[in-house]
Amino acid sequence: MPHQVPIAEGLFTWPADQPALLCSRCQHCGIASFPVADSCMACSGQEVSVEELPNQGTLWTWTVQHFMPKTPYNSGETMETFKPYGVGYVELPGGVRVEGRLTESDPQKLQIGMPMEVVFAPYRTDDDGNEVISFFFRPVQ
Amino acid sequence: MDVAIVGIGIHPFGRTPARTGLQQGAYAARAALKDAGVEWRDIQFAFGGSASAGSADALVNELGLTGIPFINVANGCATGGSSLISAYNAIKSGQYDIGLVAGFDKHDRGAFNADPKELGIGQWYGEVGMMMTTQFFAMKIQKYMHDYGISTDSLARVSEKSFINGAKNPNAWRREPIGLDEIKSATMVNDPLTKYMFCSPSEGGVALILCRADHASRYTRTPVYLKAASFRSRRFGSFEVFAPSQALQQVDGPTVDASRAAFEMAGVGPKDIDVMQLQDTEAGAEIMHMAENGFCEHGEQEHLLASGATHIDGRMPVNTDGGCIANGEPIGASGLRQVYENVAQLRGAAGERQVPGDPKLAYTHVYGAPGISAVTILQK
Known part of the structure; x- marks a missing residue:
């Protein structure tokens, strides 16, 4: 099995038995930020703690990306192999609305308000042969 | 001291392989100087910007080295608006009598590819x-359509009107009407x-000459006054482009804030405006910006568009020159294009696309990354 590395440090717990997205929460006003930030965008407070976000939420809005973006897009795809992908904001209760790629790209199967869950899966293979792990939102079956 | 716009110049938008962005800016500047009947050596200061076509202050190499302060402005889609505000304040403060504002750009084909690090x-x-402006606009209108009952037909009607108006504008890029079904x-x-x-990234240039209002009659018989620039x-808590997350509690975006500030500054309200240019990065943006700028209630756009209210002969003409959809978006020039169009409308010099009924008050609005907005109100 290839070695797995997270797409960015501190975005989610990895490796972990039950990985989760990470947010920072302001100790003054209680507002959560994703990804983790050193200060609070709401009140400018600089005392923040890091916590795990819930794994389930609801789809707040979405779209499907039908053309292949230019760099910095880096998926290992070519113009020939590119597949359209869904993008959306998922409202994680008590936390924040997180933007992420969706595992579903069929517009007929996406609806505002539908339940979603976060999953962690290989996104591409890097130059050293490692599997780069990213987060995705998947409709709850 | 009020501030007047006494000269306007434009280089046609679209694709001009034979000219650099800077040369398109110089073309517009020369046209604006000629329109005001002044020489470059009469200009006391300049503000200008370009996102992809070099430093705006390199215009002095084209226009002449006169020693004036030329300040570069970089504020994304609000570059033109920010230049205009800076020039307004420079004259309002009494520091200068007359100056130039310029914006130009020349972008590669295809969607913008912003760098997250910046x-x-x-x-x-x-x-x-996810570093895609197009996704943000799509997700914002998707949510808006869901919440306020806006249909796909309304999206198509916005584009249909843009191409109709673009066909009447000799400086527009897209000059062929396109039918509703083809758009959909x-x-x-x-x-x-x-x-x-x-809209697509494109090329073009715009320049304006501004002066203190009590000098305006030296340069033009039809001065237009800058009553507000915000x-x-x-x-x-506002929902913005390039946001990896957003707050659970939503607040009004920068468009609403900039609009309110401009109306307060000008001492007029949305019902007083006779013609408006609103940021139409895509058709949904025009729809949402109609309400965010105070021109209608959320959801009211559905019947306003169906009734033709936003056409040139409608009761609230929007994007009379074809907007970004028909002109494309050269970032540095785009906001100033709106001002150019409004000056032409207020002068009664907009030709085939002239709004009837002698318009007296005109409004411009831009919105862009990473969540900024600029508004102007012009009066004749």
Whole structure:
């Protein structure tokens, strides 16, 4: 099995038995930020703690990306192999609305308000042969 | 001291392989100087910007080295608006009598590819394919359509009007009308927006000559006064482009804030405005910006568009020159194009696209990354 590395440090717990997205929460006003930030965008407070976000939420809005973006897009795809992908904001209760790629790209199967869950899966293979792990939102079956 | 616009110049938008962005800016500047009947050596200061076509102050190499302060402005889509505010304040303060504002650009084909690092966002965000302005606009209108009952037909009607108006504008890029069905059934770019609902990065240049109002009659018989110019960035909780997350509690965006500030500054309200140019990065943006700028209630756009209210002969003409959809978006020039169009409308010199009924008050609005908005109100 290839070695797995997270797409960015501190975005989610990895490796972990039950990985989760990470947010920072302001100790003054209680507002959560994703990804983790050193200060609070709401009140400018600089005392923040890091916590795990819930794994389930609801789809707040979405779209499907039908053309292949230019760099910095880096998926290992070519113009020939590119597949359209869904993008959306998922409202994680008590936390924040997180933007992420969706595992579903069929517009007929996406609806505002539908339940979603976060999953962690290989996104591409890097130059050293490692599997780069990213987060995705998947409709709850 | 009020501030007047006494000269306007434009280089046609679209694609001009024979001229650099800077040369298009110089073309517009010379046209504006000629329009005001002044020489470059009469200009005391300048503000200008370009996102992809070099430093705006390099214009002095084209126009002549007269020693004036030429300040470069970089504020994304609000570059033109920010230049205008700076020039307004420079004259209002009494420091200068007359100056130039210029914006030009020349972008590559295809969608913009912003660099996450420049905006303090992790590289991962771009790697996974979310550093895309088009996605933001699609997701914002998707939510808006869901919440306020806006239909796909309304999106198509906005683009249909843009191309009708573009056909009447000799400086526009897209000058052929396109039918509703063709717009709706065109290639999907980002659901629910098809390729004819988006504007594209393009090229062009615009320049304006501003002076103290009590000198305006020296330069023109038809001065237009800058009654308000406002600029706002996003507050916490507004839904903005390039945001890896957003707050659960939503607040009004920078457009609403900039609009309110401008109306207060000008001492007029939305019902007083006779013609308006609103940021139409895509068809949905025009719809949402109608309400965010105070010109209608959320959801009211559905019947306003169906009744033709936003056409040139309608009761609230929007984007009379074809907007970004028909002109494309050269970032540095785009906001000033709106001002150029409004001056032409207030002078009664807009030709085939002239709004009837002798318009007296005109409004411009831009919105752009990473959540900024600029508004102007012009009066004749």
